[in-house]
Amino acid sequence: MIRADGVGYSYGGRPALREATLETSPGRVLGLIGPNGSGKTTLLRLLHGGLAPASGTVTVDGADLAALAPRELARSVAVVVQEGEGPSGLSVAEMVLLGRSPHLGALQREGREDRRIAEESLRRVGALGLAARPFAGLSGGERQRVLIARALAQRTEHLLLDEPTNHLDVRFQHEVLGLVRGLGATVVVVLHDLNLAARYCDDVVLLDAGRVVARGTPAEVLVPERLEGVYRIGVRRVELDGQLHLLFSPRGG
Secondary structure (H helix, E strand, O other): OOEEEEEEEOOOEEEEEEEEEOOOOOEEEEEEOOOOOOOOOHHHHHHOOOOOOOOOEEEEEOOEEEHOOHHHHHHOEEEOOOOOOOOOOEEEHHHHHHHHHOOOOOOOOOOHHHHHHHHHHHHOOOOOHHHOHHHHHOOOHHHHHHHHHHHHHOOOOOOEOOOOOOOOOOOHHHHHHHHHHHHHEEEEEEEOOOHHHHHHHEEEEEEEEEEEEEEOOOHHHHHHHHHHHOOOOOOEEEEOEEEEEEEEEEEOO
């Protein structure tokens, strides 16, 4: 379980996050949603140690994140940031093997078991056929699958993703999030698209101007009156075949 308790952070003296509190639940997908500049990515970075909170605390399975060594933290939390990340010149198989680094000694090379885990991770995301290809030559959707496979190869309890659907077309957006949801892992994901959050998240945290303004299930949080106040746009909520959908229109339109 990852817990943030009253965390805050500022950039150049400008507060980006104020007294944010959240808690993950085992095996559930938690979405961080909100307008641009609301603090979503800042909060995610605080949860995986990419930033140190100016106030408050973050714990991972009860341990203070600030007290964990980087290798120890990487055995508990896997992170997928942007789809283009990663060293150049690596094959897909080599990229996924990087996920085994936290489990190896300083001069230790990957062994048979590490390669087996990497292969299993690629198979799990449906990308085993890409193993010999250069990572740099993959499409956006393929890269996201490989980066998720690398995270799976870390064999952690927690998976954190920052805008995994960024720059992907509609098909790949649903494929990637369907994959993430099907992992059965404890997941925190930053999303811009509220309809994707409604479909693939078990819980959501809504941020606005650096503050958590609502948390709960998508049905509880994605309420038109609340969203209109945060996003400054007209919102209509409908259900189709048991699935929540949001329709947007400029105010007055």
